[in-house]
Amino acid sequence: MEAVIVGVGLHPFGRFPGKSAMDMAADAVRLALADAGVGWPQVQTGFVGSLEVANPDAIVGRLGLTGIPLRGVFNGCATAGSALAMAARAIENGECDVAIAIGMDKHPRGAFAADPSVGGLPGWYGQTGLYLTTHFFGMKINRYMHDHGITEQTLARVAAKNFRNASGNDKAWRRTPLSVEEILASPMLNYPLRQFMYCGPDEGAAAAVLCRADQAHKYAGRPVRVRACTLRSRRIGAFEVQSPALPAGEPTPSPTVDASREAYQLAGIGPQDVAVAQLQDTDAGSEIIHLAENGLCKDGEQERMIADGETEITGRLPVNTDGGLIGNGEPIGASGLRQIHELVLQLRGAAGARQVPGKPAVGYAHLYGAPGVSAVTILST
Amino acid sequence: MTGSGQVAVADCLFIWPAAEPRLIGGRCAACGQVGFPAGAGCERCGGTEVTDTLLPERGTLWTFTTQNFRPPSPPYDGSDTAETFRPFAVGYVDLGGEVMVEARLTEPDPARLTIGQQMRLVIVPYTTRADGTEVMTFAFAPAGDEEE
DSSP: OOEEEEEEEEEEEEOOTTOOHHHHHHHHHHHHHHHHTOOGGGOOEEEEEOSSOSOGGGGHHHHOOOOOOEEEEOBTBTHHHHHHHHHHHHHHTTSOSEEEEEEEEEOOSSSOOOOGGGGTOOHHHHHTTOOOHHHHHHHHHHHHHHHHOOOHHHHHHHHHHHHHHHHTOTTOSOOSOOOHHHHHTSOEEETTEEGGGBOOOOEEEEEEEEEEGGGGGGSSSOOEEEEEEEEEEOOTTBOOSSOSEEESSOOBOOHHHHHHHHHHHHHTOOGGGOOEEEOOOSBHHHHHHHHHHTTSSOTTTHHHHHHTTTTSTTSSSOBOTTOHHHHHOOOHHHHHHHHHHHHHHHHHTOOGGGOOSSOOOEEEEEEEETTTEEEEEEEEO | OOOSSEEESSTTSEEOSOSSOEEEEEEETTTOOEESSOOSSOTTTOOOOEEEEEOOSEEEEEEEEEEOSOOOTTTOOOSOOTTTOOOEEEEEEEETTTEEEEEEESOOOGGGOOTTOEEEEEEEEEEEOTTSOEEEEEEEEETTTTOO
């Protein structure tokens, strides 16, 4: 039985002093339940993800102690993709009629800091200043620009678009538009990536309520079909984050490519059908690379596509219509469900001022992060 | 001979002190995969018989970036501060077409680094402990520098 999303809820992303991640998540769940017209006691199973909250399943204390199985999931930046996938699977497998996916996080300011042992890496890697995911993003886009003729101007255009989209989203974090010139004048952090080309860790929560497609009429929210949820880890030879060494001369596709191909195949939907996409934009370079890795263009085409405005809300292939990670920041456990929230609004035609014109029918969500893991979700009307 | 008051950041990463320092990789007995640092298991086939192998001291720069702010500390243990921090570069160097190793680069200016350029291994201090001991790590320098 196919799973459909009947309700979505989003707590704004940003900084909320004095408010816990779990309180934000409870707000997001209540919004999703209200959107679906579902009471918490009707929810039969759930999957909840967080980096900072060790027991995110304790959220039942705020929602109602109904005794349902609520399972914690974690896959780095792909966490919310896993939460949604498992909720959809629970319905597809006939385990339950109504399921929920929840994500929450509340990160301290600044670059992520952790002991390398949490990622299975040796201590010297952190001591000598190599344990920064941002090195990977700088090195991957530097090589990509060298190989495929992408310019610094294009990096800045992507960031400017995402800030502009965020400025029209009252739940986004960074809502001040920035010009290409301002972005190119911001301090270099990891060549060729500058401060305003990066997303930052922040706070927020999101949730989605799913049910059996044949029961969707019982609920209030206009259903959106879950056509595919995939998750893939890195293969030997892929150029991946947090790798002290990699095999040479053996270019292997990123797990994004693997997750994307599998998702298109499962959905019976091709890249040409995608009407609106949410792509992991940890930095502006990532959005550019992920356009190609998700089959949405050929390597190098981005230079012209972005100059021509094709990825703008009014363009041929709108990308990160709510501002993406650059505009919203990244509360890791919640980030992927923010993407799903945005796609559901877009496919319902309920995205307000940032609505993609032409009644989009297929939405595509993509996550990527350490230690080389990618999740793809395809939704349709 | 390297002077006293210097220690390697970790054992088993590189042959040092030595006239010609080398990185110590691991070669899988089952499939021949070369990894760095040498670990207990093979990333390709899962084999558990991995033997030490010295990696070439020269290679080509595959890609690079820079670190323009002081890394979060811990885990970074440089003796600098946010004010005294000096940006450094990081890259992957292709050693003999078998393995690419991620390392600090001695040239911090991205305008003076080029994908494809020749690099050579050096052992450099990256921090000084409170007692004055310099802690050494591996890095790659443009091969044109300080040619004998």
